[in-house]
Amino acid sequence: MPISTTKARSSAALAELDVLRDEFRTTMAATKRPAAFSSRVGVVLSGGGARGAYEAGVLMAFQDAQVPTHIIAATSVGSINAASYAAEAEGLVGKAEGLIDAWLGLTPATLGIDWSRYIFLLAGLIAASAGVGNFLWLWMQDHGIFLQTSHPMFTWFALAIAGISILLFADKLSYIGYVGVKYVRKHDWEPDWRKTWVSFGANVLVWGFIVLFVAFTYIHLPLNDNSSFRITPRVPMIFAILIALGVYRLLQDPLSKLSHRFLRMPLRTGLFPNFDRIKFLRARIPDDKLRNSAIRVIMTATDIQRGAARFFSNTTVETLVKDPGAHEDFIRREVESPQDLVLAAVASSAYTFAYEAVTMDGRLWTDGGIMTNQPVLPALRLGADVLFLVLIAPLENAGADQTEAIKTFLDVGVHAVDILISKNFKSDIAMLSSINRLCTVYAAEMGVKPEQLELEIGKQFYRYVKFFNIAPQKPLAADALDFDSEIISPIIVQGYRDARAVLQDFMAYECSRPARDSRRIVRLAVERPEGNFRVTGR
Numbered sequence: 001m002p003i004s005t006t007k008a009r010s011s012a013a014l015a016e017l018d019v020l021r022d023e024f025r026t027t028m029a030a031t032k033r034p035a036a037f038s039s040r041v042g043v044v045l046s047g048g049g050a051r052g053a054y055e056a057g058v059l060m061a062f063q064d065a066q067v068p069t070h071i072i073a074a075t076s077v078g079s080i081n082a083a084s085y086a087a088e089a090e091g092l093v094g095k096a097e098g099l100i101d102a103w104l105g106l107t108p109a110t111l112g113i114d115w116s117r118y119i120f121l122l123a124g125l126i127a128a129s130a131g132v133g134n135f136l137w138l139w140m141q142d143h144g145i146f147l148q149t150s151h152p153m154f155t156w157f158a159l160a161i162a163g164i165s166i167l168l169f170a171d172k173l174s175y176i177g178y179v180g181v182k183y184v185r186k187h188d189w190e191p192d193w194r195k196t197w198v199s200f201g202a203n204v205l206v207w208g209f210i211v212l213f214v215a216f217t218y219i220h221l222p223l224n225d226n227s228s229f230r231i232t233p234r235v236p237m238i239f240a241i242l243i244a245l246g247v248y249r250l251l252q253d254p255l256s257k258l259s260h261r262f263l264r265m266p267l268r269t270g271l272f273p274n275f276d277r278i279k280f281l282r283a284r285i286p287d288d289k290l291r292n293s294a295i296r297v298i299m300t301a302t303d304i305q306r307g308a309a310r311f312f313s314n315t316t317v318e319t320l321v322k323d324p325g326a327h328e329d330f331i332r333r334e335v336e337s338p339q340d341l342v343l344a345a346v347a348s349s350a351y352t353f354a355y356e357a358v359t360m361d362g363r364l365w366t367d368g369g370i371m372t373n374q375p376v377l378p379a380l381r382l383g384a385d386v387l388f389l390v391l392i393a394p395l396e397n398a399g400a401d402q403t404e405a406i407k408t409f410l411d412v413g414v415h416a417v418d419i420l421i422s423k424n425f426k427s428d429i430a431m432l433s434s435i436n437r438l439c440t441v442y443a444a445e446m447g448v449k450p451e452q453l454e455l456e457i458g459k460q461f462y463r464y465v466k467f468f469n470i471a472p473q474k475p476l477a478a479d480a481l482d483f484d485s486e487i488i489s490p491i492i493v494q495g496y497r498d499a500r501a502v503l504q505d506f507m508a509y510e511c512s513r514p515a516r517d518s519r520r521i522v523r524l525a526v527e528r529p530e531g532n533f534r535v536t537g538r
Contacts, residue, residue, distance in 0.1 A: 013489040034510045042384025047076025047369040048392040049480030053488040055081045057495025060096040065503045068092035071296045073379040075368040079299035079348035087290040106483040112276035150216040162209035169202035298378045299348040300368030309371035311335045312344040325383025376428040391471035439464040456523040
């Protein structure tokens with residue numbers, strides 16, 4: 001059925017999606033399908049903030065192709081996509097209309113991304129400063145101490161400009177001093193002249209207005225007999241500045257500790273709270289439907305205190321260990337079924353720096369992408385023998401030089417995640433390819449297909465796993481926090497478009513795949529001293 005959202009209807013990109021869906025469903029109706037699907041299909045979804053809209057388009061293609069999805073292993077925003085898709089599933093085929101509607105209804109405010117909250121924090125800081133300042137002002141007056149300026153309006157304006165300049169250029173002030181030290185010591189070194197001039201200008205601006213403030217300020221002190229006042233001479237500017245710097249250096253360590261405690265009050269463990277995200281997701285992901293879904297959903301989160309990844313499942317451990325091909329030891333050791341699945345999805349997607357860490361079951365959780373952004377292993381350990389690896393960055397650009405501007409610490413975080421995805425993906429693909437080659441070699445010797453073998457090496461079992469990559473050809477036009485329908489809607493369409501050809505390839509593969517019950521176990525042992533494998537049992 002077409003997307004129902006009003007805004008989606010007004011979008012040219014989503015009008016295109018409706019056309020693509022009609023075309024794809026017609027194509028799939030004419031495509032040869034297997035009488036029964038032999039594969040146990042796993043889908044792996046990674047993180048990436050707003051770029052996770054690409055995964056929503058991919059899942060819509062899965063729905064239209066009516067591909068049974070047994071397992072979805074996901075991290076970060078992928079966990080939210082997986083939970084939404086599985087919660088509305090009919091059997092092993094999920095539904096993505098609600099997921100697409102949710103993506104198109106997103107705004108930064110609905111997810112708690114409200115930078116204006118820092119205006120209120122700044123207002124609170126100003127109010128606290130004004131309160132403390134006026135309290136001290138009145139205390140000084142009560143004790144006969146007065147501050148007087150020659151030109152009050154100009155003097156206070158100069159102080160305000162100095163303060164604003166510090167806010168804007170605090171990270172630029174020290175570089176000119178560094179250059180000066182290098183010059184005095186006559187080091188053979190070429191400074192960054194642009195940074196030097198910016199630092200010089202910032203210091204002139206800040207210290208210039210501080211000097212103006214001090215130059216026009218007098219302090220009146222009471223005489224010893226308290227009967228009259230004595231006017232102090234104008235405070236020498238250089239002397240005052242040196243005293244201020246000396247006091248700062250003397251108290252730098254305790255001031256740093258005090259500042260740390262003070263900043264933790266509004267920032268806590270992230271820039272934004274999770275309240276709005278939790279409210280948004282609870283309204284769209286029914287916990288009971290997700291828990292009863294036939295699709296196994298595995299959400300990766302990071303236990304900050306233990307420094308380990310943990311896998312949250314939408315069904316019980318006892319149910320998982322009974323699934324075909326499941327590794328009982330891994331499941332019992334690494335997987336748990338939380339009481340609150342929506343909160344588990346929030347924990348898995350608590351993007352580091354941006355969102356607060358989530359407290360659940362007495363532990364502190366953050367984004368699963370820190371430990372495993374492409375959770376291939378849990379999909380394999382739950383018995384998947386066909387994997388769809390959905391990436392939000394182009395495969396051919398993995399490890400390429402970054403040409404986009406990196407301006408904030410959030411940009412650094414996003415690109416660090418991209419690098420992590422690339423490195424982990426290459427490692428996972430190398431592991432899968434090695435196992436597949438081993439299975440192919442022994443299958444050729446035995447005259448069977450690789451899918452018909454399961455290798456037993458020691459206590460480990462390995463099987464041939466066919467994998468398909470779904471990835472954009474070009475970098476997605478969104479940053480992690482670009483939750484805007486005009487940016488998101490083309491990305492959804494791109495995900496749907498990229499998934500279509502891959503799903504057609506899967507159908508062709510599935511039609512030729514041997515039945516699961518034809519698989520046999522081949523036990524391998526190591527011959528010594530050469531260390532080669534030999535078949536010892538079948």
